[in-house]
Amino acid sequence: MSAKPNNAVPLVLAIGQFDGVHRGHQAVFRAAVESANRCRGIPACLTFSPHVAQLLNPAHAPLLLATPGQNQALICACGIQQIHVIPFTHEFAAMGPEDFLSLLKMEFPALSEIVVGRNFTFGKDRAGNSATLPGIAQALGLRAQIVPHIELDGAPISSTRIRAAVQAGDMPLAKAMLGRAFSLAGTVVHGRAVGRTLGFPTANLRPALPIRPAPGIYAARLHLPDGPQPGAAFVPDPSDPAQAHFGPVVEIHVPGLARNLYDQEVEISFTRRLRGHMPFPDAASAAAQIARDADAALKADAQENR
Missing domain, CATH: 2.40.30.30 (Riboflavin kinase-like)
Structure with missing residues (x-):
């Protein structure tokens, strides 16, 4: 992880892969920034490298939409003040949902709130999700905010849909989902x-x-x-x-x-x-x-x- 934040200031952490920083991701970041403003805290982001699928299922890993440098610039443009990157390893992937949140609490003592999208999963075999996150977080003294999907044409915006639009040459559709x-x-x-x-x-x-x-x-x-x-x-x-x-x-x-x-x-x-x-x-x-x-x-x- 990167340098730890000031432990005297509450930390609001948006967690996800955030490939391409599309409009759904931007909604998660907006929610994190708004929460941080309310508690006079720091809006931060936690992401993973390499992409989870590149480690766990490399033969079917998706083509990435943006480089790490592009992603970081786009995340910062959303008002996020800190970006923390976890090296995603097999050992890390074997960690259970409770252990994952406990690790975050240990690494970030000032952590007060976790903000994720509705399709967020975590822990070994994706055992944790947006339904189980609030209870696990509450047991550790943390708040959890689940941000609803942003939809386009009746379906959630996703990196998968954007990737398909790009590869089909439908750039206006890709722009409508990316926001750029x-x-x-x-x-x-x-x-x-x-x-x-x-x-x-x-x-x-x-x-x-x-x-x-x-x-x-x-x-x-x-x-x-x-x-x-x-x-x-x-x-x-x-x-x-x-x-x-x-x-x-x-x-x-x-x-x-x-x-x-x-x-x-x-x-x-x-x-x-x-x-x-x-x-x-x-x-x-x-x-x-x-x-x-x-x-x-x-x-x-x-x-x-x-």
């Missing part, structure tokens, strides 16, 4: 410079995570220190042998952007899928389509962010 556009973080690397030879230079992002939107062309934004720049992004299809030469990168052309971005850490956020992949008979045809894509991307960005 889905983005990939990574490093700008050298490419083949084909776009440059056509008059449309691209920044080639090697994302830190394997998740990708569905292959195709997107209205997107390149996020730089001086602000976001709209453009057209290309997500290659790894299952298409004709696109294998692109490798794991995601490319984005930003009209009017001319600067060296190599080795910089940046993000690309995705607004809307414009079309799928199409082959071109010659360079002139490719250049003409890229120009149309860039124009469509700028129009989509202006419409989305007006």
Whole structure:
């Protein structure tokens, strides 16, 4: 865990995996911040690394929606003042629900309240849940607050639903559940410079995570220190042998952007899928389509962010 908080100040602890920090997670953090304000305490977050499924069921572990750095920035933006990370090990996973809460009480003597989502489970074999948590917490002198689901279209918002929307290329749906556009973080690397030879230079992002939107062309934004720049992004299809030469990168052309971005850490956020992949008979045809894509991307960005 990270450094312990001031034991003289009550600690309100939001607990969960919080992958992607979607609107449901944000509701948990809002509740923790409001509780901390009422008791003049500190709103904090407790999460786990690696992802629980990566340890317990690695063959079926989900693709993560955000890097640790992205998650931490998003959590802090919700008003959380401290982030504590538990190394999730087999020994830790074998701990019973009561032992888990006792450990928290020992690690955080000023702990006064635990805040979780309704689908929260804890302890060996998920023996603890939102129904049993209040009683176990009360026995240790703690309060427990269970935050209801946030729903969209009649179903709870979840990282699973967001992941499916991203992989289907439905970026507006992903945004509606995240509360922001889905983005990939990574490093700008050298490419083949084909776009440059056509008059449309691209920044080639090697994302830190394997998740990708569905292959195709997107209205997107390149996020730089001086602000976001709209453009057209290309997500290659790894299952298409004709696109294998692109490798794991995601490319984005930003009209009017001319600067060296190599080795910089940046993000690309995705607004809307414009079309799928199409082959071109010659360079002139490719250049003409890229120009149309860039124009469509700028129009989509202006419409989305007006």
